[in-house]
Amino acid sequence: MNKKFSLSEKELESFRKNGYAGPFDLYERDEIIAKYKSIRSSLFDREFAAYDLDNKSVISGYDRHLDINELSDHVMRREIADKLEGILGPEIICWRSEMFPKYPGDEGTDWHQADTFAHASGKPQVVWPMNEDFGGAVTVWTAFTDVTEENGCLRFIPGTHEEMFYDESKEMQYTPEEVNKLEKDGIKRGFFGYDYRNLQKDESFVPDESRAVSIEMKAGQFVIFWSTLMHSSLPNITTNQTRLGFTSRYVPASVKIYPDVDAIEEYGSVISLDKFGVVVVAGDNQSKHNRVVTKNLRGVPFSAHKEVETKEPELTEA
Numbered sequence: 001m002n003k004k005f006s007l008s009e010k011e012l013e014s015f016r017k018n019g020y021a022g023p024f025d026l027y028e029r030d031e032i033i034a035k036y037k038s039i040r041s042s043l044f045d046r047e048f049a050a051y052d053l054d055n056k057s058v059i060s061g062y063d064r065h066l067d068i069n070e071l072s073d074h075v076m077r078r079e080i081a082d083k084l085e086g087i088l089g090p091e092i093i094c095w096r097s098e099m100f101p102k103y104p105g106d107e108g109t110d111w112h113q114a115d116t117f118a119h120a121s122g123k124p125q126v127v128w129p130m131n132e133d134f135g136g137a138v139t140v141w142t143a144f145t146d147v148t149e150e151n152g153c154l155r156f157i158p159g160t161h162e163e164m165f166y167d168e169s170k171e172m173q174y175t176p177e178e179v180n181k182l183e184k185d186g187i188k189r190g191f192f193g194y195d196y197r198n199l200q201k202d203e204s205f206v207p208d209e210s211r212a213v214s215i216e217m218k219a220g221q222f223v224i225f226w227s228t229l230m231h232s233s234l235p236n237i238t239t240n241q242t243r244l245g246f247t248s249r250y251v252p253a254s255v256k257i258y259p260d261v262d263a264i265e266e267y268g269s270v271i272s273l274d275k276f277g278v279v280v281v282a283g284d285n286q287s288k289h290n291r292v293v294t295k296n297l298r299g300v301p302f303s304a305h306k307e308v309e310t311k312e313p314e315l316t317e318a
Contacts, residue, residue: 005082019161020225027220058267061099091253091283108189114227120266136227160230166199
């Protein structure tokens with residue numbers, strides 16, 4: 001059943017073929033700038049954060065929708081949820097969010113795919129029911145700042161979402177000293193202290209960058225893509241622009257999240273899942289295998305299908 005912000009049939013067809021859709025408008029520029037300022041200050045306050053980490057940890061930006069009110073609202077946006085229902089069905093949970101800042105001079109992120117999300121932890125974090133055609137998750141990547149090729153926009157290779165070129169059960173060694181030092185094909189790019197090439201099924205495999213598309217976005221826009229789509233980002237070659245993206249990741253409620261584990265070890269940190277829970281974004285969550293949270297860690301309820309209130313533009317004389 002179509003909803004107010006559903007993907008059109010043409011958009012759904014394109015998504016199924018290419019593995020991504022968008023960008024779509026969500027916030028007005030003034031609104032996202034104000035939110036960015038508030039969220040940025042909140043990121044340094046970890047009193048209610050789900051994980052006992054300092055802000056120097058690579059994974060300190062995980063799941064801040066569980067404690068920062070503006071992000072709690074964001075992952076529930078109706079403009080997002082309606083589009084996801086056309087892809088994932090009527091029962092949807094948000095299982096993870098991540099902040100992705102890219103500061104001036106930062107390296108790009110290497111080409112990669114995520115199916116079970118075991119690439120860093122060594123254990124599957126997302127397990128779909130048996131006989132499902134797809135794994136992975138649907139990622140919603142929202143630009144909190146303008147995103148350009150110069151400051152490190154996303155890149156996709158369309159149509160690569162139905163075949164995994166990497167084996168996430170292989171082992172990668174965490175080498176933080178290599179951050180901002182790896183160069184591949186003349187471009188500075190790594191994977192947050194890992195070398196993602198170690199997971200290649202075929203050691204001679206080279207992603208076909210001639211087919212890649214750059215996803216430039218205005219602040220306040222978002223793009224949707226399968227995590228199994230081959231994706232990367234360019235380095236930030238500017239001297240004065242920080243690029244900030246926020247991802248929220250969604251799966252059907254039937255998918256098991258972090259099965260049989262009570263902590264995650266990756267990127268040099270160990271985090272307990274004692275405060276973790278998935279958030280129901282659509283439906284009533286008939287599946288009982290995941291811990292569900294209905295309030296964030298500040299005690300504020302997650303409001304289903306929150307919608308932007310838009311205003312008609314004011315007319316001014318020329």
